[in-house]
Amino acid sequence: MNRENSLMKETPIVEMNSISKRFGGIVALDRVNFVVSNGEIHALVGENGAGKSTLMNILNGSIQPDEGDIFLSGQKVEIKNPYIAQKLGISMVHQELKLFPELTVAENIFFGRQSKNFFVNWRNLFSKAESILSQLGAKLKSSEKVKNLSVAQMQQVEIAKALFRKCNLLIMDEPTASLTPEEVNSLFVILEKLSEDGVSIVYISHRLEEVFRISDRITVLRDGHAVGTLHTSGTDKDEVIKLMLGSEKKLHSVDRKKRTSFGGKGELLRVNRLNLKGKFRDISFHLSEGEILGIAGLMGSGRTELLLALFGFLPISSGEIYVRGKKYYPRSPGSAVEIGFALVPENRKEQGLILGMSVKDNILFAEFRNFCKFGFLDQSREKRTAESMINRLNIKVDSILQKVKTLSGGNQQKVVVGKWVLADADILLLDEPTRGIDVRAKEEVINIIQDLVAEGKAAIVVSSELSEITRISDRILVLYNGEIVKELPGGTDIKTVTKYVTGGKVYE
Amino acid sequence: MNSKGVLVSKFKLNFKLTPEIGALIALAIISLVLTFLTKYFFTLSNFINLIRQVSIIGIAGVGATFVIISGGIDLSIGSMISFLVVLLASFIQNYGISSPVAFLFVLLIGATLGLVNGIMIAFLRMPPIIATLSTWIAYKGAALVYSGGYAIPLIGKFEILGRGFLGPIPVPSIIMIGVTIVGFIILKYTMLGRVIYGLGGNEEAVYLSGISVKKYRLIIYMISGITAGVASGVMASRLASGQPMSGDGVELDVIAAAVLGGTNIFGGSGSVWGTIVGAFILTVIGNGLNLLNVNPYGQFIAKGAILAFAVAINSIKGFRQS
Numbered sequence: 001m002n003r004e005n006s007l008m009k010e011t012p013i014v015e016m017n018s019i020s021k022r023f024g025g026i027v028a029l030d031r032v033n034f035v036v037s038n039g040e041i042h043a044l045v046g047e048n049g050a051g052k053s054t055l056m057n058i059l060n061g062s063i064q065p066d067e068g069d070i071f072l073s074g075q076k077v078e079i080k081n082p083y084i085a086q087k088l089g090i091s092m093v094h095q096e097l098k099l100f101p102e103l104t105v106a107e108n109i110f111f112g113r114q115s116k117n118f119f120v121n122w123r124n125l126f127s128k129a130e131s132i133l134s135q136l137g138a139k140l141k142s143s144e145k146v147k148n149l150s151v152a153q154m155q156q157v158e159i160a161k162a163l164f165r166k167c168n169l170l171i172m173d174e175p176t177a178s179l180t181p182e183e184v185n186s187l188f189v190i191l192e193k194l195s196e197d198g199v200s201i202v203y204i205s206h207r208l209e210e211v212f213r214i215s216d217r218i219t220v221l222r223d224g225h226a227v228g229t230l231h232t233s234g235t236d237k238d239e240v241i242k243l244m245l246g247s248e249k250k251l252h253s254v255d256r257k258k259r260t261s262f263g264g265k266g267e268l269l270r271v272n273r274l275n276l277k278g279k280f281r282d283i284s285f286h287l288s289e290g291e292i293l294g295i296a297g298l299m300g301s302g303r304t305e306l307l308l309a310l311f312g313f314l315p316i317s318s319g320e321i322y323v324r325g326k327k328y329y330p331r332s333p334g335s336a337v338e339i340g341f342a343l344v345p346e347n348r349k350e351q352g353l354i355l356g357m358s359v360k361d362n363i364l365f366a367e368f369r370n371f372c373k374f375g376f377l378d379q380s381r382e383k384r385t386a387e388s389m390i391n392r393l394n395i396k397v398d399s400i401l402q403k404v405k406t407l408s409g410g411n412q413q414k415v416v417v418g419k420w421v422l423a424d425a426d427i428l429l430l431d432e433p434t435r436g437i438d439v440r441a442k443e444e445v446i447n448i449i450q451d452l453v454a455e456g457k458a459a460i461v462v463s464s465e466l467s468e469i470t471r472i473s474d475r476i477l478v479l480y481n482g483e484i485v486k487e488l489p490g491g492t493d494i495k496t497v498t499k500y501v502t503g504g505k506v507y508e
Numbered sequence: 509m510n511s512k513g514v515l516v517s518k519f520k521l522n523f524k525l526t527p528e529i530g531a532l533i534a535l536a537i538i539s540l541v542l543t544f545l546t547k548y549f550f551t552l553s554n555f556i557n558l559i560r561q562v563s564i565i566g567i568a569g570v571g572a573t574f575v576i577i578s579g580g581i582d583l584s585i586g587s588m589i590s591f592l593v594v595l596l597a598s599f600i601q602n603y604g605i606s607s608p609v610a611f612l613f614v615l616l617i618g619a620t621l622g623l624v625n626g627i628m629i630a631f632l633r634m635p636p637i638i639a640t641l642s643t644w645i646a647y648k649g650a651a652l653v654y655s656g657g658y659a660i661p662l663i664g665k666f667e668i669l670g671r672g673f674l675g676p677i678p679v680p681s682i683i684m685i686g687v688t689i690v691g692f693i694i695l696k697y698t699m700l701g702r703v704i705y706g707l708g709g710n711e712e713a714v715y716l717s718g719i720s721v722k723k724y725r726l727i728i729y730m731i732s733g734i735t736a737g738v739a740s741g742v743m744a745s746r747l748a749s750g751q752p753m754s755g756d757g758v759e760l761d762v763i764a765a766a767v768l769g770g771t772n773i774f775g776g777s778g779s780v781w782g783t784i785v786g787a788f789i790l791t792v793i794g795n796g797l798n799l800l801n802v803n804p805y806g807q808f809i810a811k812g813a814i815l816a817f818a819v820a821i822n823s824i825k826g827f828r829q830s
Contacts, residue, residue, distance in 0.1 A: 313716065333719075338718070343716055350710070351710075353713055354710045354776075355709065355710065356777060357702075361702055364702075365706060365719070366718050366719075368699040372699055376697050377697055379697070419717065
């Protein structure tokens, strides 16, 4: 690329100098420097929680830094809010697209600026939108309602919107998370065209394969530090992964202790060529008593949908499931619970807990029917059970009647887990069981899972934290774009797992 | 912390100003004011009059409270009462069915009318406000069609439920107390109760706990139909006839009572005794304005203003907390 040579000579479009940000006691960013040159595609990579979003939210004006300066084309600026960012030529395309589904493509592009006087000149609006879209090479009708578009097309609308606002720096947050390979290709065509036209692009992604295809340079963040900026053509995935993970300090399989002593190895679950249209296909695996099966995969890889389908929350399109050798069709969560499934969902506040109810009621929720005597709940038994579960899982509460919404994230998660421990479920489906909880609670939750499995139960664990997956799983399935691309043994080094998770089949 | 600080924090722990207690305090203040303003308000006969008047809203309000706590709404209550009143009078007067049997039939039919609401909401996935708006219209129509628009007289029959006394206490008040106690026990001490609060708090979490949301939705709307049935018994007896418009507006009174009594209109929290307090507030205000010779049409304005005022206080409080 001949662009590269000229990269450092001009004044960079963005220069973030020594940016620091703390949330409470946690340091999210520590004196981070980040420079984007004119017209380059600059990838920003790092593990979850490394500080990528925080950094970009600062650039976008959504968050204010505690320390540090931002220069745009050499001018020092203060970006107080996203509106000012837009005026300065910075636009961000978020992972969750923020469009109005009931309005047309054109109205979304021009939203808030549809017309200068009271009436909307529709013909003018549509033709102006078409010209922006054709500039992008997007094949879209500007009079179509946004709700009828695919995710990829909505993204194109977002980009068109940014262009209309005279954006010269476009931030894309995980833009390919829910795109098909063909859609990724056409997105890349658009991004390349934009960069030729002089628009700089910051590209946040976990998918290293794509990062290497599209970017000119890569900046790696780790634990709130910028640990390196590399020319894409002068590096390789191994080097980037090494930077992302840091020194090989991470633990290996030490925690898969005690469970080896478990004798019974009866098969609990067998899944045969399971399909859910548009989410995952041809998923086959088995799970034995006393086993933890890890599922590694990016957001949008179908990992969450797989668990929700097994639990009867999403309807499967085809395939078979056997539980203890008997065929089982997941009709509803009710039927799943009856046969011994439990689900700790990805989002505990929205799916796992009733925040306004007490700790006791939340723990008992899946089990009320077993606490009924002639239709009435046995209050004293309820109380005893809830108290013993709170002690067993070491949940910090003032009283069992305390509302769940007042607990910390870690304690809330333990309440969700406690609900299923009480229900004596055999097959635990755990979706990001340690997300958003502190280190100590994380260890405790992992220990609870290990203990349950040591008793002869089995667990399927989905986690974005690969170190956690490799540490506790007996086997690891790697999901990529809805398919199992690899099965790895527990304790596989994170580097190898990361390769498959981010690169899919390329390593086969 | 000094000893004074400890005392204050202890006081806070032991006494929490719940919306129900707030409503009770409001009721006490309104009553106190009316006691000073009118001679007749604080008399035994007016008290008995009040507890009899409040009973229909109180009884139907228990079912409405179940529905609202579960995150739903039942607009059809008034029309159910109108229809059931007409049926009850007709069963006794035209078909000569004995009063207890006729009343039992009416309760069953009430449950069925509620079941229809439940099916539309749980299985046809209609928003509760639309589903019960449709049946509000349809059941009203049913009452008018069945009666031809005329009241069916209930002369000399079926007097106890609405007009009877047990000692000094009116029978409808006793029924209301009974229904309230049953409602209270169900909400507090049964699985159904917990599921009702759970549904209003987070329906998805309830479903993902393996509980059949549809089944419980049906039960909840059936309960609202049954309490409408009980209320229609009191209504028919009190009016000594089956009037096809007799339930008009009750649905709004019961919703107002529930909200005044601290039930969250979006579900998840509330109580039946709060609704009874709310029903008393509405009734006492009506009674007081009558005693003060306020134009009966003007009373609507006063009631509306008080409802808006009460809810505004709660909303502002809730907003501050979050």
